[in-house]
Structures are given as C-alpha cells and as structure tokens.
Amino acid sequence: MEPKTKINVWYAVLAVLLLNRWISAMYAPTRVPYSQFLEAPEKRRVIEVVVTKNAIAGKMRPPGQATGEMTFTTNRVPPDLSPKLARHTVIFRGATIDRDGLTLPPSSL
DSSP: OOOOOOOOHHHHHHHHHHHHHHHHHHHSOEEOOHHHHHHTTTTTOEEEEEEOSSEEEEEEOOTTOSSOOEEEEEEOOOTTTHHHHHHTTOOOOOOEEOTTSOEEOGGGO
C-alpha cells in the first residue's frame, strides 16, 4: 500500500492569507509625516499628488536618490499650524477623526 499525503485545508488557507498580507505590504504606500512632505517640493522630490480634504497621496523620489519613485500618503495638518511647527523643526503628522470622535492611528487611513 502506498502512503497517502494529507494536506490540511487550513494550512493552505493560512498560507494564502500570509502571502496576501506580504504582497499587500510590499505595495502599500509609505506613510510620510506631513512636515517631511512640506519639505519635499523644495527639494524637487514630489512627482505628483492627489489632495483630498484630509489627506495627500502621490509619488515622490526617495530621500537621497536622484531617480526612482515611491508612493506615499500623509494626513493634512491645518495650514495655520504648519508654519509655527516648522519654524521650530518639529516633525508633525495629521490624524483623521472617525464618526465617534476617536482619533485613528495614521496607519488606518
């Protein structure tokens, strides 16, 4: 009699889920602090952007590289606050507010 190999279906499901998570993470946009985004146009790193009410997303050149591009996303900060913080070289980020008034972490956008 030949030995039969049994593969548990749950191992296959787990493998597919892990592969999906790994591939998604590879192509996910880089989270950039809003303060660093404001410096990027001056350094001619920004290629293109899409601006919404609460967020900015687009493509930029990676820091220290003349070629190549990376996708990024950042949350907007109120315009009157940005110059005050930048004057003191503070790194700052925006956050989104959900319908219950709770502040969501930047990675949940």
